[in-house]
Amino acid sequence: MSVQSEPSTSRRDFLKQTSGALAGAALAGAIGVRAYAGEQNVIQVALVGCGGRGTGAAANALSTQGPTRLVAMADVFDSHLKNSLKNLSTQFGEKVNVPAGRQFGGLDGYRKAIDAVAPGGVVLLATPPAFRPLHVEYAVAKGCHVFMEKSFAVDAPGIRRVLKAGQEAEKKNLKVAGGLMSRHYRPLEEAVEQLHKGLIGELITCWAYREHGPVGFTPKSPGMTEMAHQIRNYSNFTWLNGSFLLDWLIHNLDVCCWCKDAWPVSAQGQGGRQVRTAPDQLFDHYAVEYHFPDGTRLFAQGRHMDNCWGFFGDIIHGATGSAVLGEGISQPRIFKGHRQRPEDVIWQYVGGRSDQYQVEHDLLFDAIRTNKRYNETQRSCNAAMVGILGRMAAESGQMITWDQAMSSNLELAPGLDGYTMDSPPPVVPDAQGRYPIALPGQTTVL
Numbered sequence: 001m002s003v004q005s006e007p008s009t010s011r012r013d014f015l016k017q018t019s020g021a022l023a024g025a026a027l028a029g030a031i032g033v034r035a036y037a038g039e040q041n042v043i044q045v046a047l048v049g050c051g052g053r054g055t056g057a058a059a060n061a062l063s064t065q066g067p068t069r070l071v072a073m074a075d076v077f078d079s080h081l082k083n084s085l086k087n088l089s090t091q092f093g094e095k096v097n098v099p100a101g102r103q104f105g106g107l108d109g110y111r112k113a114i115d116a117v118a119p120g121g122v123v124l125l126a127t128p129p130a131f132r133p134l135h136v137e138y139a140v141a142k143g144c145h146v147f148m149e150k151s152f153a154v155d156a157p158g159i160r161r162v163l164k165a166g167q168e169a170e171k172k173n174l175k176v177a178g179g180l181m182s183r184h185y186r187p188l189e190e191a192v193e194q195l196h197k198g199l200i201g202e203l204i205t206c207w208a209y210r211e212h213g214p215v216g217f218t219p220k221s222p223g224m225t226e227m228a229h230q231i232r233n234y235s236n237f238t239w240l241n242g243s244f245l246l247d248w249l250i251h252n253l254d255v256c257c258w259c260k261d262a263w264p265v266s267a268q269g270q271g272g273r274q275v276r277t278a279p280d281q282l283f284d285h286y287a288v289e290y291h292f293p294d295g296t297r298l299f300a301q302g303r304h305m306d307n308c309w310g311f312f313g314d315i316i317h318g319a320t321g322s323a324v325l326g327e328g329i330s331q332p333r334i335f336k337g338h339r340q341r342p343e344d345v346i347w348q349y350v351g352g353r354s355d356q357y358q359v360e361h362d363l364l365f366d367a368i369r370t371n372k373r374y375n376e377t378q379r380s381c382n383a384a385m386v387g388i389l390g391r392m393a394a395e396s397g398q399m400i401t402w403d404q405a406m407s408s409n410l411e412l413a414p415g416l417d418g419y420t421m422d423s424p425p426p427v428v429p430d431a432q433g434r435y436p437i438a439l440p441g442q443t444t445v446l
Contacts, residue, residue: 043368046072046113047124048135050084053149054126057179058084060358061124061147062092064365069095072102072116074109075127076231076421081105107419110135119143122368126179128234129241129384130154133161134417140165140174145368147361149179150250152384154242156408159381159388166377173371177364178380182251182327183258184363185356187349191325191332194347195259199334200318206256206298207315208326210249215304217278230425236280237435238391239412239426245271245286245394246387249302251327252314253390254383256298259316259323263382264290264298264389266401271394273437275305281427281435288390300390321346397440408446 043066047058050073062068070088075081081103089096104112110131114123121144125135129151139146146169153159169176182188195203217236220229234240241247257263269288276284284305290298312328317338324340325332333340334347367374389405413419413426429435 041369042067042069043122043365044069044071044117045122045124046070046074046117047084047126048074048110048113049125049127050075050077050081051126053179054124055084055087056357057124057126057147057149057361058088059091060361061122061365062088062095063358064361066365066369068365069097071097072104072113073098074104074113076105076107076109076228078105107131107421111138114139114142114144117144121145122147122364125149128231129247130158130234130239130413130416133158133165136162136165136176140169140172140176143172143174145175145364147177147179147364148380150380150384151242151247151387152178152380153388154239154246155388155410155412156385156406157411159385159406163377163381166375166381169377170375175364175367175374176377177360177374178376178383179360180251180254180376180380180383181356181360182255183356183379184354184359186351186354186359187330187332188255188325190349191323191334191347192255192259194334195316195318195323196261199347200316200321200323200336202319203260203316204296204319205317206260206296207317208249208252208256208298208300209302209311209313209315210244210252210328211301211303211308211310212312213304213306213310214276214278214284215244215248215282217280225422226428227419227421227423227425230427233280236278236282237425237427238281238438242384242388242412243286243391243395244282244284244304245288245300245302245391246384248304249286249300250383250387252312253298253300253386255314255326256300256316257383257386259314259325260292260296260298262292262294264386264402265293266291266399267389267393268399269300269390269394270397270440271302271438272440279429279433279435281437283394283438286390286394288394290386290390315340392445395438395440395443396445397443398445400445404446410445 123139123144124147126149133153152162230237267290271283271286273283286302288300314326316323321336322338323334335344336346393400
């Protein structure tokens, strides 16, 4: 394949530009639940999870049209909260007003942060995905609008909780945005529109890739609880992030389904841990074949290993041509035929590039201020289920249908609502410091 992935702007870039890596976040804006905020009404915001994703989301929210103010923050790590607050205060000045009394720690800190702006607030939820369902539920119950970062849950019971909360939000006229920002990248929007118009005919296969170096790991610090250690390394534990396939590949899985305008009905796949030695649960490679209702297929490959071929993006094959697009591809292109050569380009975007991270917040806050219907819950949950379905198929080695996956009652972290930072996590190391790893053909996922 002649194409190469291209760098794309991420919320982590915000931290590099303003000084440092932080961890997760959320915003809440105080406005009437059944009313709406006019152009000059101050929308207050609460941030739940203060790392790279959350801090970037807060910056985007504070950059929307009309007055906004960050008034509450929560994170299980005080250093993350303090670093995030410092960065945001430096950039936004008086738009940030989070005194010590509105800075919350612990696994129940999200409740206090949401309470500080409820009802009617905008809550940015950017903690590890395992916690998303209970945080969304609580925010909606308290009458707050929601921005929820991907991924939106790690298992089917969690997805069902988020879907139910989204339905409640609809009844309450609350707005819900999901962090699948690629859907709001103008060049990609126009490329997908061309595919839907039939520029390369019927779409036959879609290929989603995320191939790069190893996911990092931070050794356990002296005196740190096992729960804190795993949350700090949430990308490395399946109960927290739902697997590399879900939390890292979700954007390009979603883009393929967007291009196809369909969701898979089944999947089979494989994965394993071949070269990774870090003490965690990560498979270092995945390959999953999804089946669409019309019989066409989506192939997903995820790998994080050193010294291997790298690509981050989507390849779409149609009856008469192909496309290179998706997260990781800043300049989408459509080609005649299936060889992606410069001389075969038949379409590429011409115009200014949007900041998709900002646009997703602009749309949310505009909907709040103008009282437009805005609820991305269903689509966001469908995208997450694609990743969950693939993880279930790869870890079990079985063909799993969408309906089987959606009806599964297997929770990766039973009783999560009652966890504290001193609770034993759902997985613990053995005497040799090794964590349980899924074994295809043996692991049960339904």
